[in-house]
Amino acid sequence: MNIARHQTNERTSKVVVHNNVAYLCGQVAADANTDITEQTQTMLAKVDELLASVGSDSTRMLSATIYLKTMDDFAAMNLVWNAWVPTGHAPARACVQAAMARSTLLVEISVTAAC
Numbered sequence: 001m002n003i004a005r006h007q008t009n010e011r012t013s014k015v016v017v018h019n020n021v022a023y024l025c026g027q028v029a030a031d032a033n034t035d036i037t038e039q040t041q042t043m044l045a046k047v048d049e050l051l052a053s054v055g056s057d058s059t060r061m062l063s064a065t066i067y068l069k070t071m072d073d074f075a076a077m078n079l080v081w082n083a084w085v086p087t088g089h090a091p092a093r094a095c096v097q098a099a100m101a102r103s104t105l106l107v108e109i110s111v112t113a114a115c
Contacts, residue, residue, distance in 0.1 A: 001018075002018070002019070003016065003017070003018045004016070004017040004018075004054075006050075006053060006054065012025050013025065014050055015050050015053065015054055017054055017115055020114060020115045021062070021112060021113070021114060021115065022050075022051065022054045022056050022111075022112065022113045022114075022115050023110075023111075023112050024047060024050050024051070024109075024110060024111040024112070024113075025110065026067070026108045026109065026110050027043050027046045027047055027050070027108065027109050027110075027111075028043055028046075028101075028105050028107070028108045029042045029043050029105065029106070029107065030042035030043075030045070030046070032102060032104040032105045032106075033104055035076075035106075036073040036076045036077055036106045036107060037076055037079070037080055039105070039106050039107050040076075040077050040080040040081065040107050041080055041084075043107060043108070043109055044080065044081070044084045044109070047109060047111055051111075051113055054115055055115050056113045056114065056115045057113075058084065058085060058086055058089065058113075059086045059089040060089075060113045060114040060115070061085075061089065061091035061111055061112070061113045062091055062092065062112045062113055062114060063091050063092040063093065063094075063111070063112045064091050064092075064093045064094075064109055064110070064111045064112075065093070065094045065095075065096070065109065065110045066081075066093065066094070066095040066096075066107065066108070066109050067095075067096060067097075067098040067100070067107065067108040067109070068095065068096070068097050068098070068106065068107055069097070069098070069099075069100050069105065069106045069107070070097060070106075071097050073106055073107065074095065077095075077107055091111075091112075091113075
């Protein structure tokens with residue numbers, strides 16, 4: 001069984017790769033004191049960086065689960081998401097409302113992608 005763990009600490013790995021599939025831990029905004037648009041943009045930039053670090057990119061996403069603090073931000077988050085996802089490469093996706101680890105976080109994402 002070939003499992004590679006990247007950027008690992010005592011609690012989590014930022015990326016785990018198994019059988020040429022990358023599993024990203026939940027990614028959040030670079031600055032949680034911004035609005036939903038900026039939080040979504042910087043969160044997706046982190047996804048891009050992590051995917052690139054294991055030889056993948058957003059065209060190879062298999063699935064994404066998006067967690068929103070409030071569904072009131074759904075439309076604004078989707079505007080950023082729609083501009084980010086490459087045409088013809090939309091992954092299977094779920095979006096749910098969830099309690100966040102910090103009160104200022106508005107959005108979090110978990111992604112799986114082929115490598």
